[in-house]
Structures are given as structure tokens and as C-alpha cells.
Amino acid sequence: MRFGVVRFPGTCDDFDAQEAAARVGDAELLWHGDKDLRGVDAVIVPGGFSYGDYLRVGAIARFAPVMEEVVEFARAGGPVLGICNGFQVLCEAGLLPGALLPNTGRRFLFRQVDLVVERGDTMFTSQSGGTGTTLSIPVKHTSGRFYAPETDLDAMEAGGQVLLRYAPGQNPNGSLRDIAGVTNEAGNVFGLMPHPEHAVDPLTGSTDGLTIFASMAAGVGAHV
Amino acid sequence: MSEQTVPGVEQAVALGLTRDEYALVIEKLGGREPNEVELAMFSLLWSEHCAYKHSKKLLRTLPTEGPAVFMGPGENAGAVLVGDGGLVCAFKVESHNHPSAVEPFQGAATGVGGILRDIFALGARPIAILDALRFGEPSSERSRYLLDRAVAGIGHYGNSIGVPTIGGEVYFEAPYETNCLVNAMALGLADRSKMIRSAATGVGNPVVLFGASTGRDGIGGASVLASAELGEADDDKRPTVQVGDPFEEKKLLECSLELLEKGLLVSLQDLGAAGLTSSASEMASKGEVGIDIDVAAVPLREADMEPFEIMVSESQERMLCICTPDRVDEVIAITDKWEVHGTVIGSVTDTRAMRIFRGDELVGEMPVEALVDDCPIYDLAPEKPSVPLYPAPAATLAAGTDARRTLLALLASPNVASRLPLFEQYDPVVQSRTVRRPNECDAAVLQLPDGSGLAASIDCNGRRVASDPYRGTIEAALECAANLACAGAKPLGTTNNLNFGNPEKPEIAWQLTEAVRGLGEACRALEAPIVGGNVSLYNQGLDGPIYPTPVVGMVGELPDVTKAGRLGFLREGDAWGLAGWNAMPSLEASELAKLRGEALPDGLPDFDVEHVLKTQEAIRDAVRSGDLSSAHDVAEGGFLVALAECCLAGGIGARFDDGNALADDRSGRPVPDEILFGERPGGFIVSGPREALERLADHTPLDIFGTVGGDALDVAVGDTSFAVPLAELHAAWDGGLRPFFP
Numbered sequence: 001m002r003f004g005v006v007r008f009p010g011t012c013d014d015f016d017a018q019e020a021a022a023r024v025g026d027a028e029l030l031w032h033g034d035k036d037l038r039g040v041d042a043v044i045v046p047g048g049f050s051y052g053d054y055l056r057v058g059a060i061a062r063f064a065p066v067m068e069e070v071v072e073f074a075r076a077g078g079p080v081l082g083i084c085n086g087f088q089v090l091c092e093a094g095l096l097p098g099a100l101l102p103n104t105g106r107r108f109l110f111r112q113v114d115l116v117v118e119r120g121d122t123m124f125t126s127q128s129g130g131t132g133t134t135l136s137i138p139v140k141h142t143s144g145r146f147y148a149p150e151t152d153l154d155a156m157e158a159g160g161q162v163l164l165r166y167a168p169g170q171n172p173n174g175s176l177r178d179i180a181g182v183t184n185e186a187g188n189v190f191g192l193m194p195h196p197e198h199a200v201d202p203l204t205g206s207t208d209g210l211t212i213f214a215s216m217a218a219g220v221g222a223h224v
Numbered sequence: 225m226s227e228q229t230v231p232g233v234e235q236a237v238a239l240g241l242t243r244d245e246y247a248l249v250i251e252k253l254g255g256r257e258p259n260e261v262e263l264a265m266f267s268l269l270w271s272e273h274c275a276y277k278h279s280k281k282l283l284r285t286l287p288t289e290g291p292a293v294f295m296g297p298g299e300n301a302g303a304v305l306v307g308d309g310g311l312v313c314a315f316k317v318e319s320h321n322h323p324s325a326v327e328p329f330q331g332a333a334t335g336v337g338g339i340l341r342d343i344f345a346l347g348a349r350p351i352a353i354l355d356a357l358r359f360g361e362p363s364s365e366r367s368r369y370l371l372d373r374a375v376a377g378i379g380h381y382g383n384s385i386g387v388p389t390i391g392g393e394v395y396f397e398a399p400y401e402t403n404c405l406v407n408a409m410a411l412g413l414a415d416r417s418k419m420i421r422s423a424a425t426g427v428g429n430p431v432v433l434f435g436a437s438t439g440r441d442g443i444g445g446a447s448v449l450a451s452a453e454l455g456e457a458d459d460d461k462r463p464t465v466q467v468g469d470p471f472e473e474k475k476l477l478e479c480s481l482e483l484l485e486k487g488l489l490v491s492l493q494d495l496g497a498a499g500l501t502s503s504a505s506e507m508a509s510k511g512e513v514g515i516d517i518d519v520a521a522v523p524l525r526e527a528d529m530e531p532f533e534i535m536v537s538e539s540q541e542r543m544l545c546i547c548t549p550d551r552v553d554e555v556i557a558i559t560d561k562w563e564v565h566g567t568v569i570g571s572v573t574d575t576r577a578m579r580i581f582r583g584d585e586l587v588g589e590m591p592v593e594a595l596v597d598d599c600p601i602y603d604l605a606p607e608k609p610s611v612p613l614y615p616a617p618a619a620t621l622a623a624g625t626d627a628r629r630t631l632l633a634l635l636a637s638p639n640v641a642s643r644l645p646l647f648e649q650y651d652p653v654v655q656s657r658t659v660r661r662p663n664e665c666d667a668a669v670l671q672l673p674d675g676s677g678l679a680a681s682i683d684c685n686g687r688r689v690a691s692d693p694y695r696g697t698i699e700a701a702l703e704c705a706a707n708l709a710c711a712g713a714k715p716l717g718t719t720n721n722l723n724f725g726n727p728e729k730p731e732i733a734w735q736l737t738e739a740v741r742g743l744g745e746a747c748r749a750l751e752a753p754i755v756g757g758n759v760s761l762y763n764q765g766l767d768g769p770i771y772p773t774p775v776v777g778m779v780g781e782l783p784d785v786t787k788a789g790r791l792g793f794l795r796e797g798d799a800w801g802l803a804g805w806n807a808m809p810s811l812e813a814s815e816l817a818k819l820r821g822e823a824l825p826d827g828l829p830d831f832d833v834e835h836v837l838k839t840q841e842a843i844r845d846a847v848r849s850g851d852l853s854s855a856h857d858v859a860e861g862g863f864l865v866a867l868a869e870c871c872l873a874g875g876i877g878a879r880f881d882d883g884n885a886l887a888d889d890r891s892g893r894p895v896p897d898e899i900l901f902g903e904r905p906g907g908f909i910v911s912g913p914r915e916a917l918e919r920l921a922d923h924t925p926l927d928i929f930g931t932v933g934g935d936a937l938d939v940a941v942g943d944t945s946f947a948v949p950l951a952e953l954h955a956a957w958d959g960g961l962r963p964f965f966p
Binding site: 009010011012013015016019020048049051052053054107108109110111138140195197198201203204205 | 376379380383384385386469470471472474475478562563647648649650651652653654655656657658659671785786965
């Protein structure tokens with residue numbers, strides 16, 4: 001099982017994501033300028049401020065050469081995980097529904113929050129402890145308010161695309177329906193605002209985030 | 225040299241030189257007057273900010289050597305050996321006070337950017353930021369504006385570049401109303417063998433500039449802003465504040481580290497205050513060589529810039545490096561990969577002169593030594609002020625308020641209230657080293673690859689330094705070491721930022737002299753030598769000088785990071801006690817005295833430094849052994865506030881079982897406020913199994929007072945008895961600063 005972690009200029013959590021993935025498989029960095037995924041089994045688009053987040057968060061990164069390959073990989077059913085800025089990039093690239101707007105508080109916010117697993121039977125949550133489990137994972141962002149039109153939200157809910165919700169009373173950014181993480185319709189592309197790569201070691205926080213990487217490894221392992 | 229107009233002495237004075245200094249410049253130039261380029265360069269390098277002309281003699285008295293010191297003062301930052309050998313921690317604190325007072329967002333942001341460049345200029349990856357902030361009382365609209373924008377600026381830069389902000393401190397006092405302080409400290413980690421110095425060597429080697437292009441921003445920052453008092457109409461100075469771009473710096477950082485990783489560089493230096501002028505001159509000075517620079521080769525943002533403007537521009541996010549001629553192509557290729565395009569702008573010479581060309585035309589020529597080393601150094605004329613320098617703080621708490629309400633008022637007061645509303649605006653976890661986040665431990669703790677830990681703290685209580693510059697500064701250094709002890713760490717080295725008023729005034733000179741005397745003594749006693757730092761003078765506005773604020777930053781190490789201490793109570797049923805104090809604390813210059821509007825005392829009570837050190841050692845050893853559940857040092861607000869902080873951080877209550885031991889033989893009589901709210905170095909609240917506390921009592925005075933548990937702080941000391949539910953404590957503490965960040 002090999003993870004590829006995309007590195008744009010301005011990516012900050014690339015090494016963190018690489019180290020987290022390396023706890024459950026092999027992990028290497030993919031350079032934004034290379035149109036080559038080097039045959040990895042899963043792609044992670046990590047957090048940070050790709051291209052400085054100028055213009056609009058994630059708006060420039062989607063045009064990076066590597067993103068053409070990521071889009072093709074995703075359309076072919078390959079597992080893709082977008083964390084924070086990576087979630088924003090995947091939305092901009094049209095791989096995920098909805099958009100991420102500035103927090104209602106209009107400030108950058110770091111906070112350890114509780115998330116409720118809405119579906120424990122997916123390739124991103126199979127190792128999370130099951131539906132209804134609470135995961136403690138930090139958020140850190142300025143633009144994390146998940147938004148989509150009501151009809152789209154209804155469709156996402158009906159299609160089982162909402163995998164993570166902020167626990168009651170802990171929505172840090174004003175996301176609609178407390179949504180913290182969603183998949184595409186096919187279920188192979190997952191974006192979330194919380195940072196699971198910062199919850200993989202009891203020494204530095206919790207280990208609840210590791211379950212997401214472990215789920216991906218288990219899913220790919222089952223396919224291979 | 226080409227024909228050029230001579231600006232003359234009046235222009236020199238306008239740029240900050242004295243008439244005597246101007247005469248000396250003429251002498252150093254062999255009798256001729258400096259032209260425009262030369263005057264611009266001399267006025268910057270001979271400014272207080274660059275030349276330390278009022279502090280250099282004092283700084284020479286500080287201890288700078290010790291077994292852990294790898295790089296002392298003089299380089300871009302200091303560095304100490306850490307871990308099991310092979311690794312080095314570089315660290316330094318620097319101020320950006322006047323830029324922040326004029327334009328707080330960019331001033332604070334570029335303060336962070338500048339200190340980070342100092343760290344990676346050594347070849348170290350920046351791994352943490354801490355900051356020390358000072359504002360006027362938050363009741364003032366201006367202070368709230370400065371606070372809001374400075375915090376946003378720090379967060380903007382640190383969060384965007386991917387360096388965690390792991391700690392810091394903030395105080396609110398009226399004397400900072402017009403002259404706020406923004407000090408930023410950065411830590412970096414490097415492979416010892418990959419570190420690089422800034423000395424230029426190798427005659428004929430090319431000088432390469434990379435990073436952002438050069439514009440007119442920040443011209444005169446070091447001389448106009450940093451080396452003079454703030455006054456009216458400072459809005460005019462806003463163009464002298466630089467604008468930061470953390471994305472550009474992130475690329476610059478990764479590029480610099482890749483250049484060093486591949487072993488392509490001879491030397492590396494960042495461009496900070498005074499831009500190219502200072503960077504190139506210092507590289508030449510350290511390497512005992514000369515440097516030629518062609519300003520026509522410098523990539524510009526604006527086409528029509530004059531040579532002097534190019535030489536003194538403080539445009540951010542630029543680096544200067546020197547490599548051998550055969551490596552130039554590789555160097556340029558890597559800078560292109562990171563889109564921080566490198567350009568050869570000059571070369572190393574054997575002339576011992578800085579020569580500035582525009583194409584073929586020589587537009588300035590100065591001996592390096594004259595520029596860098598020959599600035600006159602001034603003796604201070606210290607004199608202890610005969611009348612108080614600072615008015616008494618405004619009273620906000622009536623005398624005679626009972627202990628319960630006093631405790632809640634202190635917890636809600638700006639200097640004690642929760643810092644989380646600030647810290648939530650910073651990313652403390654990026655890079656995955658953070659073992660103790662803000663408010664989990666008195667010091668921030670990072671893990672190193674070998675399983676050991678690095679702890680860092682920054683502190684200074686300006687009001688106490690204003691009351692007694694000598695003892696107040698010792699207290700600041702001891703406070704940092706106490707924070708480290710609570711983490712289980714022993715100090716390795718110290719950095720400092722001396723923020724003072726106008727040193728040409730005798731009373732400020734006295735504050736500075738006394739503070740440096742205290743700092744030197746404390747760092748010797750702690751065996752925590754000064755490895756680098758910064759001086760920021762002329763911090764005064766129309767309403768007088770700031771409190772003297774010698775900010776102390778300290779880095780320490782603990783052998784096993786899994787044993788890092790915590791400040792919050794942890795376990796129901798643990799015993800808790802007060803360790804360390806061997807004498808009654810005092811209300812003088814305390815937080816409570818401030819709330820009551822009491823004037824600053826003339827001098828702080830004496831205390832036994834050796835005893836404090838022994839206590840710190842005992843606490844450190846107990847934390848390292850894993851014996852204790854928590855350790856927290858008693859600081860602003862005194863004993864009861866510290867106890868409440870342990871409850872708040874742990875989310876668990878505490879009660880007194882034997883409070884009369886605290887009231888001593890006064891049992892049954894009124895308990896003096898000194899016991900509950902007095903301040904004095906060397907006190908700690910500890911918790912753990914009773915036997916663990918009893919073992920600690922073998923090494924330092926310790927009274928076990930009660931038991932951890934419940935959902936209230938239940939106080940019973942002598943005749944004072946009251947309970948405060950945790951929720952009420954939390955509402956007071958959390959509500960102190962949160963309204964200022966709506």
C-alpha cells in the first residue's frame with residue numbers, strides 16, 4: 001500500500017500527512033509540477049496554503065499539472081483524501097460537492113473538536129469504530145464553513161455522502177448541518193476540514209485520526 | 225567615482241546621524257563627504273538598531289559561554305546542542321515594536337517573518353514561534369485595535385508558513401498605550417553538519433540575491449522607525465513599514481534548506497533591517513573581505529529606483545548567498561524550482577571595501593570596517609530617578625473586597641485571564657512535534673527524533689521590572705526557568721529582547737544598566753548563557769517611556785518527552801500542595817496591587833536566588849521521574865490564582881483539607897491577603913499521590929494542603945472559607961479577553 005502526498009508551494013502539512021500515512025503503509029511526496037502519480041495506490045491532498053491561497057482558497061492549486069492526474073485517478077475510482085486546504089482544492093477541482101466559505105467568526109481558528117462518524121462502513125471510516133463513534137481531531141482554518149444548496153445537501157445526506165459531522169455544540173465554523181467531511185457520489189473521494197494527520201499519536205494529541213488512514217489502507221489492501 | 229551630489233550634514237542629521245558622527249564618517253572616507261549612497265548606508269549601519277551604540281558595552285557583560293552553546297551572539301541567531309548529539313537548536317527573539325505601533329498587522333507579521341529568516345539563514349528549519357506582546361489597557365479602543373491586528377498578523381504569517389506558534393505571553397499596562405511591544409521568538413532545528421555561517425569568503429565568488437524583488441517599501445525603517453521615539457503624525461511613517469508575504473517566505477525557506485542540503489553554498493544571510501546594505505556589509509565584515517554590488521542587476525518592483533533606494537530597501541522575503549563560481553548554475557536552478565529566482569548581483573573581493581556600482585559606474589565606496597565596526601559607542605549616564613517615573617495604575621477593585629470576589633476579579637483581569645482567545649488564532653500543531661500545547665503546561669514542549677524533548681518559555685513582567693529593574697529582571701529569568709522546570713526541562717540557553725525607552729535619558733540608562741546586571745547574574749546562576757538577542761530602545765511616546773521590558777526567552781531540554789509535565793490537576797483523589805516558598809510573599813507590585821490602583825514600589829523584596837534554584841531543581845527532578853500529576857509555578861495573582869489555574873486547566877476541582885497549615889499560627893484570625901494573593905519567585909502548586917509529594921518535601925519546603933476532586937474550588941483557610949463552582953471560575957477566566965475577539 002503506497003500513499004502519495006501532493007506537495008504544492010505553500011503546502012504546510014505535507015510531512016505531517018506523509019508521516020501519518022507511513023504509520024499504516026508507505027508514503028511519498030508528489031511534486032505539484034509533475035504530471036505523474038508514480039503508481040501510488042491512494043492520493044492525499046494535504047493542508048496548508050497552496051499558492052498562498054491567493055485569489056480564493058484552493059483556486060489556483062486545481063490548475064497544477066499534478067491535479068490533472070489526480071482528477072483522472074479519482075474518476076477511475078482511486079481513493080483520494082483531501083484534508084483542509086486539500087478539501088478546498090478538491091471542491092475547486094469539481095471532485096467534491098459544495099464549497100468552503102470563510103468561518104462565521106471570520107478568524108483563523110485552532111481547536112480540538114469532537115466529530116461523530118455518520119457512516120462507519122466506508123473505505124475512509126471502516127476502522128473508525130463504527131457509525132456513531134466520536135473522534136477527537138483538531139481543526140485549524142480560516143475558511144471551513146461547508147456550504148451547498150439545500151437540495152444538494154438533501155441529496156448528499158440521502159446518498160450517504162456525509163461521513164463526519166461536528167458533535168452537537170462543537171461546530172467551529174458555521175458549516176451547514178454541522179458537516180465536517182463529505183465524499184463524492186462514488187464514495188472514493190473524501191474531503192474533511194479537521195486534520196486527522198494531527199491525531200495519530202497519544203503523545204501529541206489523540207490517535208483518532210489514524211483510523212482514517214488505517215481505513216484507507218485496509219480498503220486498498222482488500223482490493224489489491 | 226562618478227560625479228555625484230553631496231547631500232551634506234543637514235541631510236545626515238535628518239537621517240539620524242549626529243554632527244559629530246557625520247564628521248567621523250568624513251574622516252573614515254579619507255576626508256571627503258559621503259555621497260547619497262554612502263550617506264544612506266552609513267546612516268543605517270550607524271543607527272541604534274544596527275550598531276547597538278548605547279547598549280554594546282552593557283551587552284559585553286553578559287555570560288555567553290557554556291557547555292551546550294554551539295553558536296553564540298554575533299550570528300543571525302544563537303544555537304545550542306540538543307538531543308543525543310548531532311542536532312542543534314537555533315533560537316532568537318526579536319522585536320518589531322515601532323512598525324507594529326504604526327501598522328499592527330503588517331508590523332507583527334513581518335516581525336515573525338524576520339525572525340524566521342534569521343533561523344533558516346543558519347540552515348535550521350524553523351520549528352516553533354513564541355511571542356511576547358504588550359499593549360495599553362484593553363479599556364482603550366486603540367489598545368484593542370492594536371491587540372486584534374497584531375494577533376491577526378502573527379497568526380497570518382506563522383499559520384501560512386507552517387511553523388507552529390506554541391507559546392507566548394501578553395500583558396496590558398497603561399505605559400504601553402502608544403508604544404506597544406511585539407517581540408517574536410523562533411526556534412529552529414538543524415543537523416549540526418548542515419549549519420552555515422554568514423561570513424563571505426573566497427575572492428571571486430559570486431553573490432546571489434534570491435527571493436522577492438526589491439521595491440521602495442521599508443526605506444529607512446531601521447533609522448527612522450526603530451531608532452527614534454514615536455510622536456505625533458506617525459501615520460506619515462506608515463510607508464516605512466514593510467509588507468509581508470508568508471507564501472514567498474515559505475518558498476524561500478524550502479529553497480534555502482534545499483541549497484544547504486545539497487551543499488551548494490559558502491555562506492547565507494537574510495535581508496532584514498537596512499536590507500542589502502546591512503546583509504552584504506556584515507557578510508564582508510565577518511569574512512574580512514570586500515564585496516562589489518551592481519544595483520543594476522537587482523530585480524526591481526519599480527523601474528526608476530535610485531541606487532541608494534535599492535541599497536536600503538527593506539522589502540521582505542529576500543536572501544543573499546555566496547557560492548563558488550562552478551555552482552552558480554545549480555544554485556540558480558534550485559531557486560527557479562522554488563520560484564524565488566536567483567540573480568548574481570556582485571562578487572567577493574579582496575578590497576575590504578563595499579563598492580556599489582550601477583552597471584559600470586561606481587556610485588559608492590566605503591571601507592567595510594568603517595561601516596560595520598567604527599560606529600561610535602556611547603557610555604550611558606545612568607542615574608536612579610528621584611521621583612516615580614510612572615503614575616499609579618487606575619484602580620479597578622475596591623479595597624476591602626472579600627477573597628472570593630478578589631479571586632474572580634483577578635482571574636478576569638487582562639494580565640491573568642485565559643490566553644486561549646489569542647492562542648486559538650494560531651496553529652500550535654503543524655510539523656507534528658508539539659507534545660504540550662498552550663495552557664497544557666507552563667512551558668511549550670516539542671519532541672525530538674531521539675525521544676527527548678525541547679521546552680521553551682518567554683516571559684517578563686514589566687511592572688515588576690519598573691519597580692526594581694535589577695530584581696525584576698532576575699525574576700523574569702527565574703520565571704522562564706520555573707516554567708521549564710514544570711515541564712521537567714533544564715535550561716540550555718537564553719535569548720533576550722531589551723525593550724526600553726530613550727537611553728540618552730539618565731533614568732532610562734539606569735533601568736537598562738540595572739536590568740542587564742540582573743540578567744547577567746540570573747543567567748550565570750541558571751547556567752543558561754545568552755546566545756543571542758536584540759535591543760529595542762526609544763520605546764516612548766508623548767506620554768512617557770514604556771515600562772522597562774527585558775523579555776527573556778529560554779530553551780531547555782528534558783531527557784524523556786513522555787514524562788513532560790502538565791499544569792492542570794489530573795486525578796480525583798490526588799493530594800495537592802504548595803512547594804518552594806520559604807518566606808511570606810508580598811503584595812507590592814503584585815497583580816492585586818495593580819487592581820487596587822497602588823503606586824509602584826521603589827524596589828522589590830529581596831529573595832534568595834540559590835533557594836529558588838534548588839526548588840526548581842527539585843520540581844524538575846520530580847516531574848522527570850513521572851512522580852507528579854501536575855506542576856505549576858505561582859506567578860501573577862499569587863497562590864489562589866495559581867490554584868484556580870490548576871483546576872481550570874485540568875477541568876477538575878480541589879479542596880483544602882488542612883488550610884490552617886497555610887494560615888500558620890494565625891488560625892482563626894483573618895488571613896492576610898499576602899498569603900492568598902501575594903507574589904514572590906519560587907512557589908509551585910504540585911499534585912500527585914501523597915507519597916510523591918512527601919518525597920518532594922525532602923528536597924524543598926512543601927505543605928500538603930488538600931485533595932484534588934469535585935467540580936468546585938473549595939477554599940478553607942483560617943477564617944476564610946468559600947467555594948466557587950468550576951463553571952463560575954471558567955466564566956470569569958475565559959471571559960477576560962474573549963470579548964475583545966468578537
